[in-house]
Amino acid sequence: MAKKFLSGDEAFAEGIRLARPEVISAYPITPQTIVVEKLSEMVENKSLDSAFIHVESEHSALSCAMGASAAGVRAFTATSSQGLLYMVECLYYASGGRFPIVMMNANRSTALPWNIYGDQRDSLSQLDSGWIQAYAENAQESLDLALMSYYIAENEKVSTPFMVNLDGFILTHTYEEVDIPTQEQADTFLPKYETDNKLDLDAPKNMAFSAGPEHNYIFKYKEHIGMKNSVSVIQEAEKKFSENFGRNYSGLIDAYQTKDADYIIVTLGSIAGLCRETADKLRKKGIKAGVLRIRYMRPFPAKEIAESVKYAKAIAVLEKDISFGNEGAVFTNVNSALYTEQVSVLSYNFIGGLGGRNISESDIEHIYAEIQRGTKKVNFMGIEVAE
Amino acid sequence: MAITAKTLCKDEFFYGHKACAGCGGSLAVRNALKVLGKNAVAVLPAGCMSAVGFNFPQLCFANNAIISTFAGTASMLTGIEAGLRRRGITDFTAVGFAGDGGTADIGIQALSGAIDRNDNMIYICYDNEAYMNTGIQKSGLTPFGAKTTTTPAGENIRGNIRPKKNMFEIVAAHDIPYAATATVGYMTDFLNKVEKASKIKGTKYIHVIAPCPTGWGIPVSDTVEIAKEIVDCGLWYLAEYEKGVYHITYQPKELTSVSDYIRKQGRFRHLTDADIEMIINSRNQKWEKIRKEWA
Numbered sequence: 001m002a003k004k005f006l007s008g009d010e011a012f013a014e015g016i017r018l019a020r021p022e023v024i025s026a027y028p029i030t031p032q033t034i035v036v037e038k039l040s041e042m043v044e045n046k047s048l049d050s051a052f053i054h055v056e057s058e059h060s061a062l063s064c065a066m067g068a069s070a071a072g073v074r075a076f077t078a079t080s081s082q083g084l085l086y087m088v089e090c091l092y093y094a095s096g097g098r099f100p101i102v103m104m105n106a107n108r109s110t111a112l113p114w115n116i117y118g119d120q121r122d123s124l125s126q127l128d129s130g131w132i133q134a135y136a137e138n139a140q141e142s143l144d145l146a147l148m149s150y151y152i153a154e155n156e157k158v159s160t161p162f163m164v165n166l167d168g169f170i171l172t173h174t175y176e177e178v179d180i181p182t183q184e185q186a187d188t189f190l191p192k193y194e195t196d197n198k199l200d201l202d203a204p205k206n207m208a209f210s211a212g213p214e215h216n217y218i219f220k221y222k223e224h225i226g227m228k229n230s231v232s233v234i235q236e237a238e239k240k241f242s243e244n245f246g247r248n249y250s251g252l253i254d255a256y257q258t259k260d261a262d263y264i265i266v267t268l269g270s271i272a273g274l275c276r277e278t279a280d281k282l283r284k285k286g287i288k289a290g291v292l293r294i295r296y297m298r299p300f301p302a303k304e305i306a307e308s309v310k311y312a313k314a315i316a317v318l319e320k321d322i323s324f325g326n327e328g329a330v331f332t333n334v335n336s337a338l339y340t341e342q343v344s345v346l347s348y349n350f351i352g353g354l355g356g357r358n359i360s361e362s363d364i365e366h367i368y369a370e371i372q373r374g375t376k377k378v379n380f381m382g383i384e385v386a387e
Numbered sequence: 388m389a390i391t392a393k394t395l396c397k398d399e400f401f402y403g404h405k406a407c408a409g410c411g412g413s414l415a416v417r418n419a420l421k422v423l424g425k426n427a428v429a430v431l432p433a434g435c436m437s438a439v440g441f442n443f444p445q446l447c448f449a450n451n452a453i454i455s456t457f458a459g460t461a462s463m464l465t466g467i468e469a470g471l472r473r474r475g476i477t478d479f480t481a482v483g484f485a486g487d488g489g490t491a492d493i494g495i496q497a498l499s500g501a502i503d504r505n506d507n508m509i510y511i512c513y514d515n516e517a518y519m520n521t522g523i524q525k526s527g528l529t530p531f532g533a534k535t536t537t538t539p540a541g542e543n544i545r546g547n548i549r550p551k552k553n554m555f556e557i558v559a560a561h562d563i564p565y566a567a568t569a570t571v572g573y574m575t576d577f578l579n580k581v582e583k584a585s586k587i588k589g590t591k592y593i594h595v596i597a598p599c600p601t602g603w604g605i606p607v608s609d610t611v612e613i614a615k616e617i618v619d620c621g622l623w624y625l626a627e628y629e630k631g632v633y634h635i636t637y638q639p640k641e642l643t644s645v646s647d648y649i650r651k652q653g654r655f656r657h658l659t660d661a662d663i664e665m666i667i668n669s670r671n672q673k674w675e676k677i678r679k680e681w682a
């Protein structure tokens with residue numbers, strides 16, 4: 001293992017190099033661009049033996065990746081924001097075709113107004129697209145997810161595409177020290193991709209077909225079960241990862257001081273670090289604060305979330321998203337989990353960080369204060385609205 | 388050896404499908420696959436050919452075949468070609484069969500990208516001159532004057548007011564290794580072009596006229612005749628583009644009557660003699676250019 005000082009994008013590219021995709025097709029967009037540049041460099045200097053395809057759009061990027069996956073090889077693409085939205089048709093196609101493609105998405109605001117900075121509205125708008133969705137917190141986790149994502153997606157019981165989300169700029173462009181496994185180590189962890197779901201000259205197949213009302217629902221049900229099956233495969237992957245690399249991950253959620261917490265912030269991605277620091281400070285003042293970071297939005301950890309917050313007095317769902325006319329999508333998902341798991345806890349929504357707006361420590365302190373006091377159901381951080 | 392009706396492979400690769408009687412598109416796909424053989428890996432976007440051929444559990448291709456997104460014929464071919472190559476497989480032909488809409492409209496970007504990269508594939512556009520699968524709407528390859536459900540012929544407008552996009556020359560302008568035009572009416576010409584394309588490395592494009600009795604308003608028994616006549620009357624031409632040079636592969640001694648061709652088809656029923664005169668004029672201009680530059 002070697003240590004290097006890398007940005008989230010660079011760390012992810014290192015992870016992809018170690019995963020050895022046979023085909024890479026991607027189109028540049030800030031703040032993802034560094035990933036495609038790095039991978040191109042790796043192909044050039046032969047540290048990565050891959051076909052790098054200069055597609056002319058994101059729709060083609062994912063369509064090409066599906067072609068490669070249908071040909072039976074490991075495929076990678078990466079995008080962000082407008083690019084993700086541009087390829088939406090292919091997202092559903094890839095999951096329906098059970099193509100275990102891995103895609104990195106640099107979480108970025110969506111136009112209009114144009115904005116290149118980070119929020120999570122791009123990927124959260126695609127919760128129903130049939131992709132596993134993981135949200136990384138730091139550069140090391142990004143690299144590790146690059147490796148684990150293929151392990152999980154390609155498991156034949158899962159066979160589901162995998163989107164790894166990195167907060168735009170805050171994670172994609174921030175440098176940290178990262179452990180990079182050797183190729184040998186990576187190869188022991190991640191086997192070569194083998195599948196029957198491929199074109200085969202000896203036993204020709206018709207793939208990506210139509211299925212009418214009498215069969216369609218069976219395919220959709222199986223797709224759902226494939227995604228559900230990923231839960232145990234995520235555990236298996238993390239166990240094997242820990243044995244190989246000595247780094248531990250905690251499955252669908254990452255709970256911090258939640259066991260005895262009265263007040264918990266539930267959130268995604270890189271903001272969790274600041275939430276934990278703030279929680280530590282509050283604990284010194286005698287306030288039992290905790291943080292629950294959702295690592296996977298799909299499959300959704302309903303039970304795990306309900307279990308972690310059931311003794312709390314109140315929770316705040318802090319998210320960089322809004323479903324217009326309703327509330328944040330994470331909030332809706334969390335509330336639904338609480339209701340179905342019959343956990344009764346006060347829950348509040350804090351919508352912040354849109355278009356890359358900074359979320360400061362005092363903002364987080366404010367959230368903890370507000371949920372102790374009781375506040376509006378849905379709060380737009382930084383905007384005071386009369387009730 | 389040149390392909391003739393006698394030498395054409397007897398095996399079938401596209402059968403049991405639900406295309407209408409007399410469908411020109413299914414004829415093009417069926418026979419092209421006979422030329423390319425069992426190792427053809429076919430990509431078909433949304434459109435009539437995928438709609439009639441891939442209804443689970445009635446799957447109609449004996450070779451490997453896959454439906455792509457409507458816009459994604461070429462990009463999916465690129466991925467398949469790269470993927471199979473990475474698996475060490477070399478004895479296959481990646482071939483796309485896309486409609487006129489899937490080619491000249493929604494799929495033109497992906498096609499342009501593939502040609503730009505010179506990805507190794509044959510892209511066959513079966514041109515029935517409208518979006519047939521959705522019920523005969525105008526595409527970029529619908530000819531001037533044709534009535535479709537989105538270009539109705541009424542008091543004010545007599546069908547489609549724009550000429551066909553010139554896909555053959557658009558593709559050639561990319562400096563593609565090989566491009567050709569064809570028609571299912573002159574089947575051996577088409578199939579020999581497919582055969583020729585299969586021997587060339589890089590991107591190949593073949594644009595084949597494939598009449599649709601349903602959309603054109605012709606008897607189902609007339610597909611082949613009308614597909615000959617479109618060439619004979621000069622509204623379509625058989626040509627190739629290779630190594631930067633255009634040349635015509637069939638020189639009709641004398642162009643037959645445009646009016647006869649038009650008057651046989653329901654989609655043109657509303658056209659006036661003056662409309663047909665305009666069509667003849669533009670044909671003549673095109674042929675003047677062809678004779679001068681492509682001879």
Ligand SMILES: Cc1ncc(C[n+]2csc(CCOP(=O)(O)OP(=O)(O)O)c2C)c(N)n1
Nearest residue numbers: 433434435457486487488489517518519520
């Ligand atoms: C993105 C997208 N837009 C629209 C459609 C609907 N659609 C399916 S087939 C088709 C028309 C296809 O026309 P063409 O490519 O000419 O093929 P044809 O049906 O005539 O053989 C349309 C509009 C679709 N499947 N996908």
Ligand code: SF4
Nearest residue numbers: 406407410435599601
């Ligand atoms: S509508 Fe036309 S193109 Fe479609 S299957 Fe019928 S004849 Fe063929």
Ligand SMILES: [Mg+2]
Nearest residue numbers: 486487517519
């Ligand atoms: Mg058509």
